[in-house]
Amino acid sequence: MRMRFILLLALASGCIPMTGCQHVKPWQRGALADPIMSADLDPVGTQQAEHVFFSREAASGGRGVGGGGCGCN
Amino acid sequence: MNRAGTQALKPEPQPAEPGCQHPAAALALAAALYLMQLNRAASQDHFDYRFENYQEDNGRMGVQTQTWLFEKTVKPWLTLRGQVVYDAISGNTPIGSPPPSQIKSPFPLPPPLSTSVPTAFLRDNRWAGEFEAALNYGPHHLTPQFSYSSEHDYLSYGAALNYSLDLNEKNTSLNLGWAHDWDSILPNGATYIFTKQHKNTDDILIGASQLLGPNTVLTFDFTFRNSSGYLNDPYRGVLFDDYPQGDPNHPSLFAERRPDYRECYIAYASVMQYIKALRGSAEGSYRFYADTFGIFAHTVGVAWHQKIGPRLVISPLFRYYEQSAADFYGTQFAGDPSNPYDTTRIPAYYSADYRLSHMETFTYGAEVSARVLSWLTLNLGFKRYEMMGLDGVTSPSAYAHASILTVGSRVWF
Amino acid sequence: MPTLRLDLLALMASLCALLGSNAGAGGLKTGDTFPDLQAAGLEGHCPADLKGKTVLVDFWASWCGPCKQSFPVMEELHKQYGPRGLVIIAISVDQNKRDMADFLKKNPVSFAVLRDAAQKLVARVDVAAMPSSFLLDGQGKVRFIHTGFHGAETRKEYERQIESLLGK
Numbered sequence: 010m011r012m013r014f015i016l017l018l019a020l021a022s023g024c025i026p027m028t029g030c031q032h033v034k035p036w037q038r039g040a041l042a043d044p045i046m047s048a049d050l051d052p053v054g055t056q057q058a059e060h061v062f063f064s065r066e067a068a069s070g071g072r073g074v075g076g077g078g079c080g081c082n
Numbered sequence: 083m084n085r086a087g088t089q090a091l092k093p094e095p096q097p098a099e100p101g102c103q104h105p106a107a108a109l110a111l112a113a114a115l116y117l118m119q120l121n122r123a124a125s126q127d128h129f130d131y132r133f134e135n136y137q138e139d140n141g142r143m144g145v146q147t148q149t150w151l152f153e154k155t156v157k158p159w160l161t162l163r164g165q166v167v168y169d170a171i172s173g174n175t176p177i178g179s180p181p182p183s184q185i186k187s188p189f190p191l192p193p194p195l196s197t198s199v200p201t202a203f204l205r206d207n208r209w210a211g212e213f214e215a216a217l218n219y220g221p222h223h224l225t226p227q228f229s230y231s232s233e234h235d236y237l238s239y240g241a242a243l244n245y246s247l248d249l250n251e252k253n254t255s256l257n258l259g260w261a262h263d264w265d266s267i268l269p270n271g272a273t274y275i276f277t278k279q280h281k282n283t284d285d286i287l288i289g290a291s292q293l294l295g296p297n298t299v300l301t302f303d304f305t306f307r308n309s310s311g312y313l314n315d316p317y318r319g320v321l322f323d324d325y326p327q328g329d330p331n332h333p334s335l336f337a338e339r340r341p342d343y344r345e346c347y348i349a350y351a352s353v354m355q356y357i358k359a360l361r362g363s364a365e366g367s368y369r370f371y372a373d374t375f376g377i378f379a380h381t382v383g384v385a386w387h388q389k390i391g392p393r394l395v396i397s398p399l400f401r402y403y404e405q406s407a408a409d410f411y412g413t414q415f416a417g418d419p420s421n422p423y424d425t426t427r428i429p430a431y432y433s434a435d436y437r438l439s440h441m442e443t444f445t446y447g448a449e450v451s452a453r454v455l456s457w458l459t460l461n462l463g464f465k466r467y468e469m470m471g472l473d474g475v476t477s478p479s480a481y482a483h484a485s486i487l488t489v490g491s492r493v494w495f
Numbered sequence: 496m497p498t499l500r501l502d503l504l505a506l507m508a509s510l511c512a513l514l515g516s517n518a519g520a521g522g523l524k525t526g527d528t529f530p531d532l533q534a535a536g537l538e539g540h541c542p543a544d545l546k547g548k549t550v551l552v553d554f555w556a557s558w559c560g561p562c563k564q565s566f567p568v569m570e571e572l573h574k575q576y577g578p579r580g581l582v583i584i585a586i587s588v589d590q591n592k593r594d595m596a597d598f599l600k601k602n603p604v605s606f607a608v609l610r611d612a613a614q615k616l617v618a619r620v621d622v623a624a625m626p627s628s629f630l631l632d633g634q635g636k637v638r639f640i641h642t643g644f645h646g647a648e649t650r651k652e653y654e655r656q657i658e659s660l661l662g663k
Contacts, residue, residue: 030253030292030293030294030295031294031295031296032250032251032253033251033253033293033295033296034251034618034621035251035252035622035623035624035625035627036554036556036588036614036617036618036622036625037296037614038296038558038625039296039556039558039589039590039591039594040296040297040356040358041293041296041297041299041356042556042558042559042560043356043363043558044395045356045362045363045387045389045395046299046354046356046363048291048299048301048354050387050451051449051451051461051490052151053130053132053149053151053165053490054132054449054461054463054488054490056149057132057134057147057149057488058445058465060147061136061467061484061486062403062443062445065437065443065467065469065482066379066403066405066437066443067371067373067375067377067379067405067408067437067438068346068348068369068371068373068377068379068381068403068405070285070305070307070346070348071303071305071348071349071350071369071371071381072303072350073244073259073287073303074242074244074259074260074261074285074286074287074305075212075214075227075229075240075242075244075259075261075285076212076227076229076240076242076261077210077212077229077230077231077238077239077240077263078231078236078238078240078263078265078281078283079208079210079231079233079236079238080206080208080233080235080236080238080267126560158645158646158648251623392597456601
């Protein structure tokens with residue numbers, strides 16, 4: 010029941026951006042190739058920051074999975 | 083402070099291990115140096131080093147973190163990534179007791195009693211490593227990952243598998259992820275446990291990334307997490323009002339009790355927008371979190387990346403986080419679990435860990451990144467992290483306020 | 496473990512179909528005649544008489560990572576096969592002229608470099624990735640297509656294909 014809900018929600022939200030999308034061709038990816046548009050420009054920095062938040066807050070994750078655990082919380 | 087009915091709770095000071103003599107770091111460095119010699123043509127490969135100093139105000143926790151990371155494309159279809167982390171942790175942390183001024187005592191004590199939560203000094207070092215191999219075959223990307231973390235009181239082994247699929251001329255990307263952590267919590271003189279405890283966690287992620295145009299990226303992720311086993315904090319105790327206390331400055335506490343399972347549901351969305359006219363990009367994200375501890379949390383983050391000249395990028399950021407309290411959170415509890423004649427109902431679960439309270443946090447600061455040479459980037463960052471209670475009951479002294487300084491470099495080879 | 500219902504599977508299938516429908520299917524194929532470069536409105540000096548010559552047309556951009564690796568390889572091909580009649584024409588799709596100039600300063604080459612400022616030619620050719628290159632025979636027909644640049648592997652293919660075209 011839970012898995013089905015999550016799958017459906019994921020697919021539904023995948024559909025929403027389809028409306029009002031402008032298809033981007035391979036030669037139009039100049040802006041997207043700019044480092045400041047990179048999904049994670051500084052993975053180490055992001056991980057260190059997430060580690061601080063995980064050690065002090067009850068919620069954690071959401072952006073990705075993996076990376077192992079620690080006794081910080 | 084004392085463990086209720088037993089010996090005093092005194093953490094043993096741990097000598098800090100000399101940094102570079104750990105075999106894992108030496109191995110990682112050797113591997114990195116070897117890989118740097120292979121195939122000089124690929125200039126997207128890099129080696130990162132970053133130092134972070136996290137320091138809470140008023141003598142609370144301080145953590146110096148060093149991270150070494152390498153990334154190397156060894157074949158067109160294979161990219162390897164490895165990382166080693168070393169944390170040096172020391173400082174005072176709340177033990178779970180309310181301030182002495184709020185503790186019931188049978189003896190009239192001369193004021194003033196401290197209105198700050200009692201803390202204990204902890205010292206520890208942590209070594210952690212991660213290794214992953216990104217496999218590419220056309221639109222398919224599969225990345226298995228292994229991770230390891232070791233402290234004197236905590237050991238973690240992790241495995242993860244991430245898969246993503248490019249669709250629609252790479253306008254759409256579907257993502258699937260799974261991770262499992264096998265954790266062991268190890269007893270020592272300062273913990274409420276006397277035998278090794280275990281914890282297992284599973285994470286499943288389903289997400290998608292979609293280009294809305296040549297300047298806009300939208301991402302959605304849903305995560306489901308299940309943890310089971312020993313979920314308590316082995317160092318934090320809980321005060322029961324009717325347990326006879328001697329000196330309120332050194333209260334006797336009971337081990338906390340959290341459920342032995344926890345399910346978490348997380349929804350995350352982010353937008354990245356390129357603004358050509360300003361030579362910058364804006365990043366916004368929102369995360370909703372809910373779990374079976376009864377915690378609901380909202381996280382909003384915004385960042386701006388501003389290019390200055392051909393080499394410099396300045397990135398200010400702001401993050402707001404707010405959570406409700408866990409169902410079983412309290413600053414102190416009625417009754418006395420050790421007294422069979424005390425008729426007060428003891429709740430099934432109880433914790434006074436301030437990190438489970440109704441609270442909010444603010445993070446704000448900026449980072450500067452400079453590509454000083456074609457193969458070298460340096461960065462410097464400063465952030466403030468402020469925690470604030472919202473229940474009006476938990477002592478403000480429990481919450482941490484920290485300064486975070488980061489210095490780093492990236493070498494392309 | 497919850498069983499997946501057929502309606503959910505149908506939804507997933509239709510979504511994948513919807514997503515896949517926009518994939519570039521109208522691109523130039525082998526055997527097609529390459530559009531006339533002189534009439535394509537390109538910035539820069541286009542080599543005049545290409546009839547009867549083997550031509551390598553490469554679409555690149557300053558922001559494309561593999562392009563940095565492909566340029567030295569193309570320069571070597573130019574030195575090796577230029578005297579035997581190979582003509583290399585690199586067409587940038589950069590919308591910013593300065594970005595293209597900065598790239599060429601860092602990666603200087605001696606073959607012809609043009610700019611498709613309006614991105615019209617590249618759209619007509621409908622390349623599947625950046626960079627993409629087309630080897631044309633003496634009649635201007637596309638004989639080989641390269642999508643992306645994969646280092647030594649692509650280089651070997653270039654040499655083999657150019658030899659086969661020049662050998663005729």
